[in-house]
Amino acid sequence: MSDMALGNEHHHHHPFLQHHFEDLGQQHEASTLGMWMFLCTEILFFGGVLCAYWVYRVMYPEAWAVGAHLQQTGWGATNTIVLIVSSLTMALAVRAAQLGKRGQQLGFLFATLIFGTAFLVVKGIEYHRHWEEGLFPGSHFHWHEHPELAQKVQLFMCFYWGMTGLHALHMIIGAGLLLWIMWRAYKNHFGPEYYAPVEVMGLYWHFVDIVWIFLFPFLYLIHEVHHG
Amino acid sequence: MADTTEHHQLEHAPHVHVTPLWIYIAVFLALAVGTIVTYLASLVDLGMWNTPVALIIATIKAVLVILFFMHVIHSTRLTWVTVVGSFLWLGILFVLTFADYLTRGWSLFK
Structure with a gap:
């Protein structure tokens, strides 16, 4: 980073203090607030999709229950636990950065990356199965168990692929960011004075975890509706 | 927020609030238990309550993540x-x- 060179000219300054901030404390606050502003847009982005999902779920409760029963609950539950563990390791990586423990930090970041990758692998197994079963919407869709529900179940699967796909895309971006943070941790950039990038990385990762906390019951665990 | 007085001692550095390890472990266990309860609750016929129960548990899990993992409680x-x-x-x-x-x-x- 070019900030390194800048730091030498202003010898009082921390190498990663950007010139437009008074001090590292202010810079840290600005980073955190900025990330939360971004997450605010993300909450409304996923919120819009969820809102559409609920409109159709209220309209077609039977099809939604059938759609959820086409999912492998065991894989979904496994992935929920995997993601929660990855959130724990991410939180511990931030803690290690705060304490200036480089080795621990690298270990926890690596663990987070491994659990994140495991999540994506499981998701890939599920996607493959759905594809084979003809549960991808469009001309490839071959589910006719209840012909009267087929179109509505296809709509459920649109939401399934769309929502889990957007979530998986966020996971892939998160994994890329983790690699970058790991590189910086390896270069010993972080410590009690400066750990904002790790903190902000954590905020993003936990947000993606929260999205899945809602997607799991919404897509895998719909109880059959019994009404006339 | 209550600790802003300490913050002034380290004028140039961010205020580091290191969460004790047991809090992270406790939150993790609560999230794991919440996941299991959500799954088990979906197997039982609770009538009109199946959906609200799933929503309430997911909301509690999200709030725990936001407050503790995302450090909002100390922000x-x-x-x-x-x-x-x-x-x-x-x-x-x-x-x-x-x-x-x-x-x-x-x-x-x-």
Whole structure:
């Protein structure tokens, strides 16, 4: 980073203090607030999709229950636990950065990356199965168990692929960011004075975890509706 | 927020609030238990309560992650306002949408 060179000219300054901030404390606050502003847009982005999902779920409760029963609950539950563990390791990586423990930090970041990758692998197994079963919407869709529900179940699967796909895309971006943070941790950039990038990385990762906390019951665990 | 006085001692550095390890472990265990309870609750017929129960558990899990893993509990008021504001707007999105759809009973719902 070019900030390194800048730091030498202003010898009082921390190498990663950007010139437009008074001090590292202010810079840290600005980073955190900025990330939360971004997450605010993300909450409304996923919120819009969820809102559409609920409109159709209220309209077609039977099809939604059938759609959820086409999912492998065991894989979904496994992935929920995997993601929660990855959130724990991410939180511990931030803690290690705060304490200036480089080795621990690298270990926890690596663990987070491994659990994140495991999540994506499981998701890939599920996607493959759905594809084979003809549960991808469009001309490839071959589910006719209840012909009267087929179109509505296809709509459920649109939401399934769309929502889990957007979530998986966020996971892939998160994994890329983790690699970058790991590189910086390896270069010993972080410590009690400066750990904002790790903190902000954590905020993003936990947000993606929260999205899945809602997607799991919404897509895998719909109880059959019994009404006339 | 209560610790701002200590913050002034380290004028140039961010205020580091290191969460004790046991809190992270406790939150993790609560999240794992929440996941198991959500799964088990979905197997039982709770009538109209299946969906609200799943929603309540997911919301509790999300709040735990936000407060402890995302450190909002120790953040500035500005961050609190941003976080609460996000969910307020999400609430507006849902309330206005469903105020429309749920009152169209004559055409959409059997």
